[in-house]
Amino acid sequence: MNRPYTIDKLISWTSDYFKKQGIDSPRLDAELLLAHSLKVSRVQLYVDWNKPLQEAELSTFKTLLKARAAHEPLAYLIGEKEFFSLKFKVNPATLIPRPETEHLVEEGLVFLKDRPKSHLLDLATGSGCILLSLLKHEPSAQGLGVDISKAALEVAVENASHLSLSGQVKWQQLDLREAIDWNQSFDLITANLPYVSESEYQSLAEDIKKYEPKQALVPGPSGLESFDWVFTFLPKILKQGGMALFEIGDNQGEALLAKTQDYFPTWQKTLLKDLAGKDRVLKLLN
Template structure:
């Protein structure tokens, strides 16, 4: 078997290439991609840095490094990204799940703690990471994942099957609430909608600007267009006491909260992510209390 050097040599050469390309995470990226090619955990590389690498593996690794030099995201190269400690397949049809979005999952679980959750609606589901993570934590719930992209829905379906959640998840192709029946009500509605103002799209990092789907990023002139639609239509689809929770961009939380307040949602709030940025806005539909009789005797008789 011909070899192309040791693991250490390949990692060092790849790191140098990525540094020259201006990639800040050069060493980490090189290790992740080599581990992917070799089919082993990244940390396992450290125990065999002096081992030889086959010419075939080295060629595959070099191909991935060339693509990373052009700023293609690592997650697209490995076709996987962890979210909520669960594995999710990703593709160029979907946004790459990010740790900040876990704040949205955590917020819903905290706010609905102690209340039965029977249904979860995820608008713009992408990989399905939000909906499927919630279903993983809420065993009594049924999920409804909506996306306008058939390619994204195919990825979400794959992830549901991988996680054993396919029987509890319905996948609906269409824009926002359009695929739903008018009589459907949900205990939880979540979304990580496009929220980048159109004028800011050109300033995004090249990893994002060149590769991630623009339709999942561009939120219109002020970045608030999707939130206006969601705030206007979501209350009709919320069950009494149900929660609407969305991810927001930097400096958008106050504006989105005002939209939720104006829509008649109650107990509205904002939640910061681990970086201290207001990342999630939520509100609930008011509970309806029915009058009831205590069965007291009629003293007028």
């Protein structure tokens, strides 16, 4: 593109370039990357729309532009992702929060509405986005987030601090495949477990396979293995009258209902659909 590099021209050129590279949201990504590079808000970009940019100001942006054109996830490049109207730090140690997971949080908040001082457990917590979103809206609640990844838990700790929730939450590194000596029970248990099968993983978008942690996506050949890990100990730690919420794959609902009938024949079981009308959350009531 021709100089001068005004914000207007730079965003326009970058949007066109991203579109040619197959980026799904070229204009938005161009704006977010430039705002991040200049350390300003997107609103400020429009205020300074015709401002010429110096070469030194473009150095970081050029690096990020190349990485995004190669389909490195935007959230990793700018180091954060909005979820449930809150900003969460993310990096390649954590999955990037998805909008469909917000349905699980909404369901959890309905349950917690008349249950002050509840104790929450979030399994495979990653960035902590589910647990911290719940705690932010329920200040009397206390939570425990567990994950197999120490690096992911370090991100969750930072997110709790940023959201002023450190006093409400504890973190623990655990492998859900191993025998766990739980010494407490919980009113609400949430989980976005690995649930992608090996065959489904092969058909995922290349940016997911290349950049996001596979162990947070794939538990084994069928994609259902992680639910068996948790269902074996769930009755020991879910309080009477408690609720468990699991995000699930849109083709797993019936298989999981059958599993839960074997594990918890007397519990209430419900499949909740996302905005696209697909099975997304398994709800269990003890």
